[in-house]
Amino acid sequence: MQTNNKQTLISLQDLSFSYDKEMILEDINLEIHAKDFLAIIGPNGGGKSTLLKLILGILTPNKGSINKIDSIGYVPQNTNINTDFPIKVIEVVMIGQGLSKRKLFGYAKEDIAQAKEILGEVGMLEYADKKIALLSGGERQRVMIARALFSKPKVLILDEPTSSIDVEGQKQVYELFKKLNEEITIIVVTHDISVVMGYATKVAHINKKLSFHDTSALSTKIDTQTNHVCEVELLEMLGKCKC
Amino acid sequence: MLEALSYQFVQNALIAGILVSFIAGIIGSLVVVNRMVFLVGGIAHAAYGGIGLALFTGIPIFAGTSLFAILAALFMAFITIHQRDKIDIFIGLTWAVGMAIGIIFVDLTPGYNVDLMSYLFGSILAVNQEDLYFMGGLLALILLALLFWYKDILAVSYDSEYAAIRGINVPFFYTLILILSALSVVVAIKVVGLILVIALLSIPIYIAQSLASSLLGMMFRSGVIASIFTLIGLWFSYSFNLTSGASIILVAALSLMFFILWEKLR
Numbered sequence: 001m002q003t004n005n006k007q008t009l010i011s012l013q014d015l016s017f018s019y020d021k022e023m024i025l026e027d028i029n030l031e032i033h034a035k036d037f038l039a040i041i042g043p044n045g046g047g048k049s050t051l052l053k054l055i056l057g058i059l060t061p062n063k064g065s066i067n068k069i070d071s072i073g074y075v076p077q078n079t080n081i082n083t084d085f086p087i088k089v090i091e092v093v094m095i096g097q098g099l100s101k102r103k104l105f106g107y108a109k110e111d112i113a114q115a116k117e118i119l120g121e122v123g124m125l126e127y128a129d130k131k132i133a134l135l136s137g138g139e140r141q142r143v144m145i146a147r148a149l150f151s152k153p154k155v156l157i158l159d160e161p162t163s164s165i166d167v168e169g170q171k172q173v174y175e176l177f178k179k180l181n182e183e184i185t186i187i188v189v190t191h192d193i194s195v196v197m198g199y200a201t202k203v204a205h206i207n208k209k210l211s212f213h214d215t216s217a218l219s220t221k222i223d224t225q226t227n228h229v230c231e232v233e234l235l236e237m238l239g240k241c242k243c
Numbered sequence: 244m245l246e247a248l249s250y251q252f253v254q255n256a257l258i259a260g261i262l263v264s265f266i267a268g269i270i271g272s273l274v275v276v277n278r279m280v281f282l283v284g285g286i287a288h289a290a291y292g293g294i295g296l297a298l299f300t301g302i303p304i305f306a307g308t309s310l311f312a313i314l315a316a317l318f319m320a321f322i323t324i325h326q327r328d329k330i331d332i333f334i335g336l337t338w339a340v341g342m343a344i345g346i347i348f349v350d351l352t353p354g355y356n357v358d359l360m361s362y363l364f365g366s367i368l369a370v371n372q373e374d375l376y377f378m379g380g381l382l383a384l385i386l387l388a389l390l391f392w393y394k395d396i397l398a399v400s401y402d403s404e405y406a407a408i409r410g411i412n413v414p415f416f417y418t419l420i421l422i423l424s425a426l427s428v429v430v431a432i433k434v435v436g437l438i439l440v441i442a443l444l445s446i447p448i449y450i451a452q453s454l455a456s457s458l459l460g461m462m463f464r465s466g467v468i469a470s471i472f473t474l475i476g477l478w479f480s481y482s483f484n485l486t487s488g489a490s491i492i493l494v495a496a497l498s499l500m501f502f503i504l505w506e507k508l509r
Binding site (some may be wrong): 081085091131 | 276394397398400401402404405406407408409452455456457458460461
């Protein structure tokens with residue numbers, strides 16, 4: 001396999017998680033390597049968000065183990081909270097900083113420079129000193145991505161990043177992921193199946209158990225250049241492999 | 244009017260008004276952005292239990308109200324951290340039980356009691372030197388907390404879930420905000436009374452929120468706006484012999500009305 005010589009960043013072994021007696025995830029094994037673009041799909045209530053929370057360390061598994069690197073950036077699903085909060089875009093980005101290495105009061109020059117650089121990367125530099133309330137859903141999403149990138153993570157995790165933005169905004173956000181993926185690993189939970197074909201290199205389908213698909217083999221069979229992949233066709237293809 | 248300024252009690256009232264306005268501006272901003280306005284309303288009313296306790300036992304009023312307000316704040320912090328979805332019920336409970344305890348203590352206190360109205364509606368003209376020290380000390384404490392933790396407080400207030408992922412101790416900061424709110428309520432009771440505290444902690448903040456583009460800017464503007472309301476309210480109170488707390492709040496409420504009209508017409 002081509003992934004053998006790649007560095008493993010996150011690995012889950014025999015992971016199980018349950019709330020009370022209800023089993024949410026069962027015997028999950030997953031390895032995430034450097035520069036993967038992993039899409040996590042599956043039905044609502046299938047355990048997608050729970051898996052993310054386990055990887056992020058918000059929840060702890062009942063069984064199994066997680067080995068992971070520390071440098072993980074996270075973009076939550078709901079970025080519409082507190083939209084009238086009096087805070088500038090650049091301040092939101094700098095919240096992404098960890099607890100160590102920071103000035104007592106005010107922001108360090110190098111932090112401001114870094115925040116501006118990252119805002120430039122996500123195409124939001126001109127909004128740096130704007131109040132977050134003045135931004136559209138798609139623009140706010142980019143700011144949240146910048147916040148996650150501020151700590152220079154090796155892995156970026158996004159929970160349904162395009163659910164609250166329009167089609168044009170979605171396309172821009174995924175183009176951004178593609179660019180970021182040249183440097184870092186991307187894990188994205190999504191309902192948007194056409195994205196899975198257009199961008200992801202690997203797909204994990206989660207419904208209590210995990211089935212794994214390497215789409216690099218599939219993508220040769222489907223013309224992704226047309227920007228349209230029939231979702232039924234795709235589901236059929238994913239369903240055909242015995243897993 | 245100007246000769247009034249030579250009186251010690253008028254000078255004290257002006258200093259107290261400005262100190263409490265900045266305390267209310269800073270803490271009110273935190274309370275509003277964390278959606279804790281009614282939570283702090285509950286703490287303010289629970290503080291009445293402390294007034295009753297102080298009258299009954301003879302301890303200083305400040306000590307009694309601080310004790311009850313802080314106990315209520317700790318209780319509210321516990322509920323906020325563990326059962327936020329049920330917070331409404333516990334606000335109502337704290338609000339009413341605190342007042343009930345106060346009333347019973349006052350009943351049990353022999354003899355004629357001091358004017359309880361002054362605690363309900365404020366008595367800024369009766370502020371003494373110790374009160375001013377308490378207010379100044381509290382403002383210094385709040386500024387110190389901001390100096391150390393502004394970025395953490397900002398992160399927790401804006402997005403508590405994300406702050407937790409970044410390793411910030413969210414329960415600690417909720418508790419800190421509520422304890423500082425409780426102490427602010429205690430000093431604000433002196434100026435506007437416990438029933439009207441909630442207005443001082445929200446009206447200037449509402450105006451400042453739409454004028455400011457950062458939390459720090461919102462705090463500072465709230466303080467300035469609250470000071471203006473307090474000084475104008477005091478002037479009305481002195482000139483027309485009206486209750487000071489009620490005058491301040493009505494000045495604030497009228498200003499808010501004009502502000503909203505101005506925003507709509509702009």
